[in-house]
Amino acid sequence: GNSVTQMEGPVTLSEEAFLTINCTYTATGYPSLFWYVQYPGEGLQLLLKATKADDKGSNKGFEATYRKETTSFHLEKGSVQVSDSAVYFCALSDPNFGNEKLTFGTGTRLTIIP
């Protein structure tokens, strides 16, 4: 079956540090890949997505590139802010079900200290 493996948290960084959160996946076929973010007390929001190999998703200074050869979709940001503190989820959509069946990673809690 499909699975998503994320870097274990929690991750604590100082403001303006460089961020990488690793994500690798296992899937049959060609899934779409997503990063969702969950701010405290809220539901998940889509941060960025990539739909095919070598696509780069980007939003709010975050980037992730769909690497089929390494089955990875690592999240990066060059300079994090305190407001980026949240839980980040990597996810994939099942090629057979589309968005009806998103498979999520376990989430990585990120805390940014001033």
Place this chain on the structure above:
Amino acid sequence: DTAVSQTPKYLVTQMGNDKSIKCEQNLGHDTMYWYKQDSKKFLKIMFSYNNKELIINETVPNRFSPKSPDKAHLNLHINSLELGDSAVYFCASSQAGMNTEAFFGQGTRLTVV
């Protein structure tokens, strides 16, 4: 206007009780979902409905019964609540397809005591 709204936000109840969580979306989406997030933040799909029809049921105990009276609503009824049902339950919606965004509600924190 809230896109995906769930009620209640918090629910504390005793073992053995029956409870319902309501979900409504005003986005015109044709697909709605219920997800369960456990204490370790692990998020797993429970059900998915498309145009009021069940299309995914991920080995959820039959004490959980979703009901979709129309495309904009997907309610979750839970019978005979158990301690292990304590979690945060998220409703979500999207347009059917591979690459469309899923919109999530704020979650319902269920605590069974």
